[in-house]
Amino acid sequence: MTIHFSEGLIASPMFSGLAPKSVERLMRVARPVRFRRGENIFLHQSRADCCYVILSGWVKLYRVTPNGNEALVRMHSQFETVGFCDGLRDQVHSYGAEAASICRLLSLPTAEIRALAAEDQEFASRLLAHTLSALEQMFDQVESLKTQTAIQRVAAFLLRHARRVEGRTVVELPFEKSLVAAHLGIKPESLSRVLARLKAHGLALNQSEIEVVNRDLLEGVIRSDPADAWA
Amino acid sequence: MTIHFSEGLIASPMFSGLAPKSVERLMRVARPVRFRRGENIFLHQSRADCCYVILSGWVKLYRVTPNGNEALVRMHSQFETVGFCDGLRDQVHSYGAEAASICRLLSLPTAEIRALAAEDQEFASRLLAHTLSALEQMFDQVESLKTQTAIQRVAAFLLRHARRVEGRTVVELPFEKSLVAAHLGIKPESLSRVLARLKAHGLALNQSEIEVVNRDLLEGVIRSDPADAWA
DNA sequence: CGTTAGGTTGAAAAGCATCAACCCGTGTGG
DNA sequence: CCACACGGGTTGATGCTTTTCAACCTAACG
Numbered sequence: 001m002t003i004h005f006s007e008g009l010i011a012s013p014m015f016s017g018l019a020p021k022s023v024e025r026l027m028r029v030a031r032p033v034r035f036r037r038g039e040n041i042f043l044h045q046s047r048a049d050c051c052y053v054i055l056s057g058w059v060k061l062y063r064v065t066p067n068g069n070e071a072l073v074r075m076h077s078q079f080e081t082v083g084f085c086d087g088l089r090d091q092v093h094s095y096g097a098e099a100a101s102i103c104r105l106l107s108l109p110t111a112e113i114r115a116l117a118a119e120d121q122e123f124a125s126r127l128l129a130h131t132l133s134a135l136e137q138m139f140d141q142v143e144s145l146k147t148q149t150a151i152q153r154v155a156a157f158l159l160r161h162a163r164r165v166e167g168r169t170v171v172e173l174p175f176e177k178s179l180v181a182a183h184l185g186i187k188p189e190s191l192s193r194v195l196a197r198l199k200a201h202g203l204a205l206n207q208s209e210i211e212v213v214n215r216d217l218l219e220g221v222i223r224s225d226p227a228d229a230w231a
Numbered sequence: 232m233t234i235h236f237s238e239g240l241i242a243s244p245m246f247s248g249l250a251p252k253s254v255e256r257l258m259r260v261a262r263p264v265r266f267r268r269g270e271n272i273f274l275h276q277s278r279a280d281c282c283y284v285i286l287s288g289w290v291k292l293y294r295v296t297p298n299g300n301e302a303l304v305r306m307h308s309q310f311e312t313v314g315f316c317d318g319l320r321d322q323v324h325s326y327g328a329e330a331a332s333i334c335r336l337l338s339l340p341t342a343e344i345r346a347l348a349a350e351d352q353e354f355a356s357r358l359l360a361h362t363l364s365a366l367e368q369m370f371d372q373v374e375s376l377k378t379q380t381a382i383q384r385v386a387a388f389l390l391r392h393a394r395r396v397e398g399r400t401v402v403e404l405p406f407e408k409s410l411v412a413a414h415l416g417i418k419p420e421s422l423s424r425v426l427a428r429l430k431a432h433g434l435a436l437n438q439s440e441i442e443v444v445n446r447d448l449l450e451g452v453i454r455s456d457p458a459d460a461w462a
Numbered sequence: 463c464g465t466t467a468g469g470t471t472g473a474a475a476a477g478c479a480t481c482a483a484c485c486c487g488t489g490t491g492g
Numbered sequence: 493c494c495a496c497a498c499g500g501g502t503t504g505a506t507g508c509t510t511t512t513c514a515a516c517c518t519a520a521c522g
Contacts, residue, residue: 063370063374063378065374065378065379066453066454067454067455067456068456069378069456070378071373071374071377071378072377073370073373073374085363085366085367086363086367088359088360088363089360089363089364094367094370095370117356117359118352118356121349121352121355124352124355124356124359125348125349125355127359128319128348128355128358128359128362129319129320131359131362131363131366132316132317132319132320132362133320134366135316135362135365135366135369136316136317136325138366138369138370138372138373139294139304139325139326139369141369141373142302142304142369142372142373142376143294143296143302143304145373145376145377145416146302146303146376146413146416147294147296147300147301147302148296149476149477149478150477150478151477176500176501177500177501178500178501182377185376185377186478186479187478187479187480188500188501188502189478189479189480189501189502189503190477190478190479191501192501192502192503193478193502193503196502196503208501222297223297223298224298225298225299225300380508380509380510381509381510382509407468407469408468408469409468409469417510417511418510418511418512419468419469419470420469420470420471420510420511420512421509421510421511422469423469423470423471424470424471424510427470427471439469
């Protein structure tokens with residue numbers, strides 16, 4: 001049982017390469033947790049006592065604005081880590097986390113993580129590298145929000161998630177459409193319309209299956225200026 | 232001379248509290264550099280050989296998209312650091328940097344920074360904390376881009392930069408309006424119009440001077456839903 | 463005193479949200 | 493087994509928001 005979870009731990013980029021002794025030490029305080037879809041993992045502004053490694057499923061990080069709007073900040077999946085951002089600083093969470101699907105997590109006390117980082121130089125530097133790459137991903141997101149239109153963001157998202165299956169290039173949406181929309185900073189209705197518009201640009205929609213028929217055309221949508229009419 | 236620059240170094244949150252010995256070590260390899268407004272500091276995708284501490288002036292971090300659009304990712308000012316994000320990982324810069332005003336920087340070889348971080352545990356942990364807070368700021372930015380309209384982002388920006396001067400609450404824009412616009416993810420024309428619209432919501436514009444006449448009204452703009460008509 | 467960069471203004475169009483209706487597959491209780 | 497409700501998704505009509513393009517203004521400067 002414990003072996004099973006520790007495999008999840010070391011499969012996570014953040015903890016892979018950790019000395020067996022350290023792994024064992026973490027596993028002594030690690031607790032497996034399950035959440036149903038929609039269940040709250042932790043709240044914005046709550047104390048960051050625990051960090052999590054995702055063993056399976058999807059977790060959404062979000063913020064709620066004063067007027068009740070919700071902003072989806074990031075989505076995380078298997079072997080990614082959640083809640084470290086504030087846990088490492090012994091602060092309150094700067095976002096809320098919610099299960100976007102059934103998911104299993106490994107909860108780790110932040111105190112133990114900090115202690116380990118203080119002792120294990122190698123681990124500390126991995127934490128830093130990990131944080132830096134998270135930062136870079138946020139740069140990507142800001143760039144796309146500031147320079148791309150909704151249709152371009154959708155096209156880019158589809159291309160990122162397109163996989164070749166039996167000779168066809170198919171996009172399996174990693175989570176429900178309403179979450180995809182929130183992730184891209186648009187409303188579900190707009191996503192629906194945008195997908196319909198992309199049928200003229202290399203996309204095929206056959207009852208809930210999305211297929212990239214012409215990759216070049218789709219990439220063209222991303223490249224082209226909004227000014228030029230791809231209408 | 233060297234003393235002068237080292238004062239700038241230790242005034243930076245990232246390096247304050249560094250052992251005098253380490254400061255001296257860094258100052259041996261540090262080089263002061265000057266840039267005129269608009270000059271390039273480093274290019275996106277160039278090797279991150281140097282990191283910078285800002286001694287004076289403003290630096291903008293930006294990205295250029297394939298189709299030639301530019302996204303302003305962040306603005307940095309005195310005693311903030313620039314270029315560490317990639318320098319610490321020995322990678323290429325994930326954004327370009329340009330002087331937004333005349334500015335003086337202190338350039339530090341990334342190799343030396345990495346060596347110092349490897350030796351000085353305290354410094355390494357400060358680097359991590361610094362990166363985590365940068366990450367949190369990016370969360371803020373994404374949140375505001377995804378949930379607030381242009382007028383709300385402008386109002387929030389004005390309130391953040393409002394200072395009491397001689398009994399009045401005045402906003403001195405930290406940099407030119409076109410940069411403010413880019414920073415908020417809108418076009419200069421839109422910023423101009425939004426400022427005009429905010430005259431009905433607690434803002435006064437007297438020939439290039441911006442005054443917050445009614446703070447509550449402005450905060451109301453941020454709180455209110457787009458649905459409700461504050462027209 | 464003309465030039466220029468930064469900013470403003472206007473009219474028109476594009477982009478996206480909103481609200482409401484509708485569709486459809488799934489599950490549930492009578 | 494069927495009617496029904498429900499969640500997720502789509503579609504249409506409409507309106508607000510923001511961009512675009514162009515003209516114009518104005519303070520700074522050679």
